[in-house]
Amino acid sequence: MKAIVTVVGKDRVGIIAGVCIKLAEYNVNVLDISQTVMQGYFTMMMAVDVSGCTLPLAELCKAMEQVGNEMSLSIKVQREDIFEAMHRI
Amino acid sequence: MLNQKDILQTLDMIDKRHLDIRTITMGISLLDCCDADLSLCCQKIYNKITRCAKDLVKVGEEIEREFGIPIVNKRISVTPIALVAGTCVADSYVEIAKTLDAAAKTCGVNFIGGFSALVQKGCTAADWKLIRSIPEAMACTERVCSSVNVGSTKAGINMDAVAEMGRIIKKTAEITSDNDGLGCAKLVVFANAVEDNPFMAGAFHGVGEPECVLNVGVSGPGVVYHALQSVKGQPFDVVAETIKKTAFQVTRMGQIVGVEASKRLGVPFGIVDLSLAPTPAVGDSVARILEEMGLEVCGTHGTTAALALLNDAVKKGGVMASNHVGGLSGAFIPVSEDEGMIAAAESGTLTLSKLEAMTCVCSVGLDMIAVPGDTSAETISAIIADEAAIGMINTKTTAVRIIPAPNKVVGDRVEMGGLLGSAPVMPVHSESSAAFVARGGRIPAPIQSLKN
Numbered sequence: 001m002k003a004i005v006t007v008v009g010k011d012r013v014g015i016i017a018g019v020c021i022k023l024a025e026y027n028v029n030v031l032d033i034s035q036t037v038m039q040g041y042f043t044m045m046m047a048v049d050v051s052g053c054t055l056p057l058a059e060l061c062k063a064m065e066q067v068g069n070e071m072s073l074s075i076k077v078q079r080e081d082i083f084e085a086m087h088r089i
Numbered sequence: 090m091l092n093q094k095d096i097l098q099t100l101d102m103i104d105k106r107h108l109d110i111r112t113i114t115m116g117i118s119l120l121d122c123c124d125a126d127l128s129l130c131c132q133k134i135y136n137k138i139t140r141c142a143k144d145l146v147k148v149g150e151e152i153e154r155e156f157g158i159p160i161v162n163k164r165i166s167v168t169p170i171a172l173v174a175g176t177c178v179a180d181s182y183v184e185i186a187k188t189l190d191a192a193a194k195t196c197g198v199n200f201i202g203g204f205s206a207l208v209q210k211g212c213t214a215a216d217w218k219l220i221r222s223i224p225e226a227m228a229c230t231e232r233v234c235s236s237v238n239v240g241s242t243k244a245g246i247n248m249d250a251v252a253e254m255g256r257i258i259k260k261t262a263e264i265t266s267d268n269d270g271l272g273c274a275k276l277v278v279f280a281n282a283v284e285d286n287p288f289m290a291g292a293f294h295g296v297g298e299p300e301c302v303l304n305v306g307v308s309g310p311g312v313v314y315h316a317l318q319s320v321k322g323q324p325f326d327v328v329a330e331t332i333k334k335t336a337f338q339v340t341r342m343g344q345i346v347g348v349e350a351s352k353r354l355g356v357p358f359g360i361v362d363l364s365l366a367p368t369p370a371v372g373d374s375v376a377r378i379l380e381e382m383g384l385e386v387c388g389t390h391g392t393t394a395a396l397a398l399l400n401d402a403v404k405k406g407g408v409m410a411s412n413h414v415g416g417l418s419g420a421f422i423p424v425s426e427d428e429g430m431i432a433a434a435e436s437g438t439l440t441l442s443k444l445e446a447m448t449c450v451c452s453v454g455l456d457m458i459a460v461p462g463d464t465s466a467e468t469i470s471a472i473i474a475d476e477a478a479i480g481m482i483n484t485k486t487t488a489v490r491i492i493p494a495p496n497k498v499v500g501d502r503v504e505m506g507g508l509l510g511s512a513p514v515m516p517v518h519s520e521s522s523a524a525f526v527a528r529g530g531r532i533p534a535p536i537q538s539l540k541n
Contacts, residue, residue, distance in 0.1 A: 057155045
């Protein structure tokens, strides 16, 4: 199953590293990353594969939200289906 | 991969435009819970509800987290209790209401609908008992919602039931006067009630429905409002297209959540109700959408046309996004639950008469309206009759959820709290309708051709 990770917050050193390390800990494979910095704000979207994740998805979402709080970022993990449903016929 | 713009748009809708799934409602048939012994009947009802819906809230919360979209309410609807309780040897069905309340608490849902009777053509003994149990049932329960269907296009309007419902609403307000007549906010009088409506207070599980089913109600006035801000001054063709596209996106959200929830609960998926359901939060108002179309205040001339366009475009956009559409499907205009409606009513622009006209072209009817506490039962019955007539003639659902707020006068405000919001007390005509209501009997079903 695929999920989309969105990370938004003030840009600084080590955001991608921090997020990826956490994802690796839970055995989540990163498939694709796109990232921009707009007016000092860091926005990253990752497509990830959560099939091998060591946590149930709902708990991964909670854990990553917690990581976000620690790093003063907004981190969201959502199933890819919801975006597909909304934007593809 | 999905493009960034699409992902950000979805997040923006959820975070800033109040996009949410308003409710997932599990419909449960109680037809197998009949028993001559009232307490046994209650036991069967409690057991069945708590068995079927035990995972409803848990699954709802899981999906909420995984998809990252709020599911505001998890609710239950049941077979109209008048049909289930008819076998019971009892004079009142208040005990059953208490049982429903207890089952709702155990399951963790905030409302349970179905303390209902369908009396469009006439009342059985059980229907009368249920109707007369309503005031006490509303007073002594917290989560039970009640509805009575008094008319339909096929059967006409049962004016004896209409007259009785005026008295029942008054009594419910009086018996819950400590809370400004809050009991009336949980009581709806319908014409052409639908069997698969997931929205409260009018939800019940119709007799044509399966054993257990899951229906979803979406919301999204804030998203539509925001989308219209980007087409300021453009012709109505553009307005309609914009609403359709937005409604499609909102409904797809409901569809995916509904299918997922039904899979996890092992219950068939029923329908998505394509409704624009406002909340008292700023930025989540249907009235503000109408104003965005160019009206200074909701309720002024042009409001009915704006609402007609909105209602129709929401359906057209939503229908393609879901494999089964049903319920009430349309824009809701509950006064107390819509920040823009409250403001318009307080300014005096939005009147009861205009609201009545608006109900001809949109979903449901006179919803969450507070009127002075000294409004007579006959006047309330006459208001119900007017709404039922609109529903009957136009082959649509209409409803009345009205609160004759005890000891309140025009200009006062009734505080309902939470999603129910607060309502300014609106004036009603002081001229009597008593002799009209006293006639009783039945208004015949209308002819379905020669439409004019």
